[in-house]
Amino acid sequence: MGKILENLHRTLGLGLVLAIIVAVLRHPDYLATEAYWAGIMRWVHVFFGILWIGLLYYFNFVQIPTMPKIPAELKPAVGKHIAPAALFFFRWAALLTVVFGILTAGANRYIVEALSFQSGFATIGIGMWLALIMAANVWFVIWPNQKKALGIVEATADQKTAAARLAMLASRTNTMLSIPMLYCMVMQKMG
Numbered sequence: 189m190g191k192i193l194e195n196l197h198r199t200l201g202l203g204l205v206l207a208i209i210v211a212v213l214r215h216p217d218y219l220a221t222e223a224y225w226a227g228i229m230r231w232v233h234v235f236f237g238i239l240w241i242g243l244l245y246y247f248n249f250v251q252i253p254t255m256p257k258i259p260a261e262l263k264p265a266v267g268k269h270i271a272p273a274a275l276f277f278f279r280w281a282a283l284l285t286v287v288f289g290i291l292t293a294g295a296n297r298y299i300v301e302a303l304s305f306q307s308g309f310a311t312i313g314i315g316m317w318l319a320l321i322m323a324a325n326v327w328f329v330i331w332p333n334q335k336k337a338l339g340i341v342e343a344t345a346d347q348k349t350a351a352a353r354l355a356m357l358a359s360r361t362n363t364m365l366s367i368p369m370l371y372c373m374v375m376q377k378m379g
Contacts (some may be wrong), residue, residue: 222295226296227296230288230292232284239277240278243274243281244278244363247278247359247362256366266335275330275334282323289319293316303317311376317374319369320350321365322365325358329358330355332354334352337351
């Protein structure tokens with residue numbers, strides 16, 4: 189078991205196998221239904237949402253406040269190795285959260301009603317629009333500016349400083365928006 193858990197891909201694969209076993213044992217007659225596959229889309233949506241928001245909170249609760257305390261000689265380890273890897277999963281988790289959220293809304297036949305705030309779907313619609321704004325922020329503000337700040341693309345020292353600040357403010361904006369977004373996602377059954 190130790191060899192499996194030492195490797196992230198094997199760990200995730202084992203988790204998926206265990207989920208399949210639970211599905212087959214708990215819902216054998218339900219597996220071929222449309223509702224089951226809509227639930228699978230929701231499950232994948234939630235998985236990527238946890239990854240996305242978890243990394244958003246890591247950046248805002250841990251990395252940003254801790255960076256000023258890190259000795260200068262250790263900062264390149266974060267900027268050249270940890271942050272780029274975390275940003276890779278962050279931006280792709282944002283995209284996949286949105287994709288599977290839209291697929292879930294489509295499979296459950298409420299996408300138009302939610303996005304247009306129709307009665308009974310306004311709360312989930314607000315959550316969806318907040319998530320879309322946040323995902324756009326990730327891809328079109330945070331990531332381009334982080335590439336400058338981290339030296340992934342050419343930028344002067346002043347441009348790096350300005351880009352780091354803009355990326356941080358956009359990330360803080362997403363942290364702020366995540367609170368009402370999560371409320372809307374959890375409370376959507378209330379209308």
